[in-house]
Amino acid sequence: MRVWPRLPYIPTACAACPIRSVGVCRPFAEDRLDIVERFKSGDRILRAGAHLYRDGDNCTELYNVLDGWIVLYRIVESGRRQILDFALNGRFLGYQADLGGPMTHSAECLTDTSVCVFPRRAFASLMNEIPPLSLRVSELTSMELLRAHDQLVNVGVRPARARIAHLLLDLYHRLKERGFLEDNGEAEIPLTQNHIADSLGLTNVYVSQVLKQLREEKRLDFRNGRLWVSDYETLTDLIDFDLLRVV
Amino acid sequence: MRVWPRLPYIPTACAACPIRSVGVCRPFAEDRLDIVERFKSGDRILRAGAHLYRDGDNCTELYNVLDGWIVLYRIVESGRRQILDFALNGRFLGYQADLGGPMTHSAECLTDTSVCVFPRRAFASLMNEIPPLSLRVSELTSMELLRAHDQLVNVGVRPARARIAHLLLDLYHRLKERGFLEDNGEAEIPLTQNHIADSLGLTNVYVSQVLKQLREEKRLDFRNGRLWVSDYETLTDLIDFDLLRVV
DNA sequence: CGTATCATTGACGTCGGTCAATTCGTGTGG
DNA sequence: CCACACGAATTGACCGACGTCAATGATACG
Numbered sequence: 425m426r427v428w429p430r431l432p433y434i435p436t437a438c439a440a441c442p443i444r445s446v447g448v449c450r451p452f453a454e455d456r457l458d459i460v461e462r463f464k465s466g467d468r469i470l471r472a473g474a475h476l477y478r479d480g481d482n483c484t485e486l487y488n489v490l491d492g493w494i495v496l497y498r499i500v501e502s503g504r505r506q507i508l509d510f511a512l513n514g515r516f517l518g519y520q521a522d523l524g525g526p527m528t529h530s531a532e533c534l535t536d537t538s539v540c541v542f543p544r545r546a547f548a549s550l551m552n553e554i555p556p557l558s559l560r561v562s563e564l565t566s567m568e569l570l571r572a573h574d575q576l577v578n579v580g581v582r583p584a585r586a587r588i589a590h591l592l593l594d595l596y597h598r599l600k601e602r603g604f605l606e607d608n609g610e611a612e613i614p615l616t617q618n619h620i621a622d623s624l625g626l627t628n629v630y631v632s633q634v635l636k637q638l639r640e641e642k643r644l645d646f647r648n649g650r651l652w653v654s655d656y657e658t659l660t661d662l663i664d665f666d667l668l669r670v671v
Numbered sequence: 672m673r674v675w676p677r678l679p680y681i682p683t684a685c686a687a688c689p690i691r692s693v694g695v696c697r698p699f700a701e702d703r704l705d706i707v708e709r710f711k712s713g714d715r716i717l718r719a720g721a722h723l724y725r726d727g728d729n730c731t732e733l734y735n736v737l738d739g740w741i742v743l744y745r746i747v748e749s750g751r752r753q754i755l756d757f758a759l760n761g762r763f764l765g766y767q768a769d770l771g772g773p774m775t776h777s778a779e780c781l782t783d784t785s786v787c788v789f790p791r792r793a794f795a796s797l798m799n800e801i802p803p804l805s806l807r808v809s810e811l812t813s814m815e816l817l818r819a820h821d822q823l824v825n826v827g828v829r830p831a832r833a834r835i836a837h838l839l840l841d842l843y844h845r846l847k848e849r850g851f852l853e854d855n856g857e858a859e860i861p862l863t864q865n866h867i868a869d870s871l872g873l874t875n876v877y878v879s880q881v882l883k884q885l886r887e888e889k890r891l892d893f894r895n896g897r898l899w900v901s902d903y904e905t906l907t908d909l910i911d912f913d914l915l916r917v918v
Numbered sequence: 919c920g921t922a923t924c925a926t927t928g929a930c931g932t933c934g935g936t937c938a939a940t941t942c943g944t945g946t947g948g
Numbered sequence: 949c950c951a952c953a954c955g956a957a958t959t960g961a962c963c964g965a966c967g968t969c970a971a972t973g974a975t976a977c978g
Contacts, residue, residue, distance in 0.1 A: 508824075521810040569819060572819035573776065576822055624827070
């Protein structure tokens with residue numbers, strides 16, 4: 425497992441939480457944060473390669489991603505893996521309709537990662553006590569649904585080139601929105617070609633070939649976990665529509 | 672457009688609502704249904720082929736599907752269509768994170784359909800007034816998310832045969848759960864082979880060939896909108912895992 | 919160094935797409 | 949009742965995007 429150099433965010437108090445304005449806690453006003461601080465179980469740092477939870481687990485927690493990359497995936501009996509999404513900071517992980525039931529996918533850290541942990545059992549009642557929180561959860565969930573639909577469209581109807589371009593540009597855009605681009609405009613994306621393949625229903629071999637094409641055409645250059653993008657305008661023929669609706 | 676013979680459900684009062692126990696209104700006790708009745712805009716019957724809303728619309732309503740089949744899809748610039756899901760009775764349609772924003776997919780009736788209509792603008796505040804309603808919405812949304820993930824896995828990692836078998840068995844199972852199977856155990860499924868193809872990222876031609884195979888092997892027989900299924904046990908090698916988590 | 923992971927490259931094979939013709943089924947109108 | 953239209957399904961010939969297999973490099977780590 426390659427180790428990515430960036431150090432994870434060090435957890436602090438809710439008042440200084442870096443994702444308060446974008447995460448599930450947005451409904452809590454400054455002077456109501458004590459509710460959250462009493463409720464939360466604490467913060468945690470995980471190393472790259474660690475799992476937050478696995479498909480089938482009876483997970484007892486919920487997670488706010490403070491920093492790091494997490495891959496959500498499922499493995500079918502044939503052994504093939506389908507990556508469902510890549511979670512970045514601000515994502516609320518582990519919520520599902522049946523809070524008592526087993527997880528329906530796995531979540532593995534791609535980088536060192538820090539999360540804020542909520543206890544799972546009490547969460548439904550907290551939602552009932554604090555209506556804006558439920559509202560926020562349903563907002564976030566439907567944003568995830570939108571992302572899932574985007575991915576489904578990508579995998580379902582687009583040829584390999586466009587799929588790859590879409591995935592990379594989506595990630596690029598999300599990092600840009602967060603101000604995570606580097607000074608030279610490149611993006612650090614800690615994925616292997618295998619991740620791209622498993623995300624898009626392709627093979628690593630073919631991904632390698634397509635990436636080489638795109639590189640030679642000077643449109644995208646993804647290598648060693650860094651993405652260089654020529655220009656949105658130049659890429660409009662690659663990506664046949666407007667992606668990038670949810671960050 | 673082929674017209675499907677079944678007559679749509681005729682709307683009645685909330686107390687007699689056929690989907691109360693499974694839909695978004697589940698949190699409302701018998702004696703609180705007046706809240707919903709004051710809130711709802713009314714019921715509506717749509718003919719097969721009609722659209723509930725289209726991608727990009729600034730829709731002003733939300734819909735509870737009382738009866739009928741509705742296909743949710745998106746069309747990309749290349750002209751190809753990706754079907755996201757088939758909605759049956761009980762489904763709550765139109766909710767998304769940005770209730771003021773444009774719809775992110777289209778919804779077209781496959782059969783004559785009846786829906787219960789909510790006004791869109793006031794819905795967020797109703798959710799805030801009635802915490803269990805928000806909770807219910809987030810439950811339903813995450814069930815949709817689970818379905819989207821299932822579909823993504825299906826399209827991403829399975830060969831055509833298994834995709835088709837999965838889709839049909841999923842539909843079969845959903846109808847069975849609802850008690851919609853016919854006396855002989857067959858299921859009425861108002862899809863064309865084109866729908867199947869657009870749902871799975873295949874072509875109608877290839878779907879036709881695979882259906883023929885399955886028919887000759889006496890495992891599935893889907894023809895003229897009716898599905899006959901040999902037996903779950905016999906099909907376990909077709910469907911390489913446990914589907915059927917959300918109805 | 920030896921090992922492991924990741925990426926690259928080439929030869930070859932196939933699953934599923936494209937194109938086009940034909941058939942089938944059903945509803946419609948004379 | 950037949951002729952026709954139209955969408956849906958079927959079939960066959962052909963093809964290409966993408967997968968499989970296998971060998972080789974590159975890079976990092978203990």
